[in-house]
Amino acid sequence: MSEVGESAGLRMNEKRGRLLLLTTILGSGMAFLDGTIVNVALPRIGKELQADLAGLQWVVNGYTLTLASLILVGGSLGDRLGRKRVYGWGVAGFAVMSVLCALAPTIEILVASRLLQGVAAALLTPGSLAMLQASFHPDDRMRAIGAWTGMLGIATAGGPVVGGWLVGIEWRLAFWLNVPLAAIVLLLLRSAPESRDEEASHHTDLAGVLLAPIGLAGITWALTAWPDTGASVSTLLSLAVGVLACVAFVVAERRERDPMVPLSLFANRTFSVINLVTLVVYGALSGSMFFIAVFLQVSAGWSPLAAGAATVPMSVIMLFLASRFGGIASTYGARTPMLAGSVLIAAALALLALAPDDPSFWRHILPGVTLMGFGLSMLVAPLTGTVLAAAPPSRSGLASGINNAISRTAGLLAIAVLPLLVGLSGREYAQGHLVADAYRQAMWWCAALVLAGTVVTAFGLERHCNRQMAEPATEGSPA
Template identity: 75%
Template structure:
């Protein structure tokens, strides 16, 4: 549900903007409002799962997500729509880390990489289904696209009855209240400043938001080093693979979120495609992930994760470079499809080994927290890149309604995304151990 909803929202943006007469900043917050609360609270969701039971917290998240989706579908104004998306993010923060943590606790370490690969592949179904189903529904009414979460939630809760429960028996009962305040404050300040800057420039409110965000982020790091029960234990970051992989996650998911955001707008407003056609354009990428992600997970288990991740990252650089060459009115077969196929191949090679390695770098009893940290990094990356991209490519206000302006901004954005991936590849090449393993190291307990 969490991934499906993100893709549906991207396809629906032009119609939401037309219905509410919203500017670009308002549309950014339809995406970023959801990502803000998700990224801010996902560590709390992982920690609660470790303490109270991963299946239980996951079920809370699924039910809450369905309720918030109904509120999203019924929102009468852009402001209330953003508020409902904020609530969706809260629920998503409970369910997202739980899914991986339950896999981690349920499978033997020799089988985990293939299980995570299968998990990654099923995300391909959501990524494929979101644009197609969402595009079709958005063509009727964008509100209908959010109702789809209700039957999905009902099915998931029914299936969850037989899932095994797991928790960390030694989890501390303390709550890191300063982190609960500082993390959302840092992300809100930074994303608000980046989103407002194209329209307002260095106005006092925008500069104040930026200063608050930077100060809160700095205070978060300092606090986590000194509190008794830190939400993000500093000891995890002493593992080189854990630190490098999370930095790579920041680059990869930032580029992926930014590219999907601008691609959906570009194909509709510059190329003139329908929402359904724009959504269907990325289906080959998702189909490839569904069939190949688990296989590359097996390759990483046998030969180490470093090779597949380097190959996958390099392929993504080429994919974004290819998409950046598309004109205002592209041919799908020759100018969009090759880049989409390369994206699917690159993500298939990269995502499962990346996820498996970051979980393997943490002890078993912190699997929920490690999953939450990695998910928080990926969502934070999307939040900041979507907020920053319009600023760096010169898109603001109602520019998103002008086809040639959108086309130019799209091409610039794709080159920026390729650059982010290239930084991630260099980090992997220099920082990862030669035989970075997706199998878990012995638990120090």
């Protein structure tokens, strides 16, 4: 593959190299912080905008829907038109949509703004690593990616605290925060080198671009509406449209000469197994984080700051241990640490499910989130590295993008279906005892999902799968 750019030899000890690293960290951190803060802000948003549970689900799912559907398109546009250029478009668009979110007078306008914000994120998200990969000297490339990963880990660990503090003052500040961050990123981006892939296809898979969001939107809409409307004509029609669009997407990708998602990659057993594990584990993770944020504020009566800080131990543990377990997996194989990590995550979710309506952080929350931090540290790096190693080297970026999209889709579906499974609907999310009951059921469902992933890993991966893995670093990780 031919990579062309203004510079392909930036070094970590040079000013331009450090500026590019800072640019990618701030841009990616903006998107990471936004997702963290919005979860914490949901109860306040619902109260001020008089939103029901479905409205709050769409505040999260609207963003995830467009991001998951278009993230591969964003990566492709960067390869073709210039990664710096497309990254800049994404950052600027994210800032504009954040302003619309901050000014939204109704839940409907907020959801529409979040949908558009997800489109901007789909341009922004793939660009960070692609710019580092293309611009840094090969000797400094992994150091730059490692620094990017570590700094994002710190941002993720601090995000719930910053978010809780801002939401405690005014939830709209969660979106206003993106404006100055985006301005700094765009200013720094002026000195960044441009890069593109001169061999990238200029063909656009229009069928894939259209069918993916239609399929996901139809299914998500039906699952979100079902608790309130039941098997109504509109709900069933939405579900049918979504399922048919997904089937049509698979057919179209099989026939497309240059597909957005090459189905030939899934002929590799390891690639298919790892993406299936990603779907169930990341679904459980997204669903549990959604319910924890609502439970701690609505049922337990915690402040947004306290609720956000409750999950910080998990991020801190991952920050220090994830790379170590990645090294262990590279030496001994991914299967064993993935199995151990999955079991720990399931146990952590079971512990969290035992929390009473008025939980103590030290007795009922801290043990679970701490155990989850250890489990995710064991699981995430081997999973990511195995996905990259399972694809041909020329398609490692595409394999990473597909896995990223699947992890986002998992969160989208989990947040849509879990309230249906636990019987939480309408404005019941504002009633503490009902939310507490739903939370405990949701944790058990999430634990079951992770155990299903454990079974898939045990029987799907070879015992010494991919001992020599690619270096794990993708934006699809929860770290």
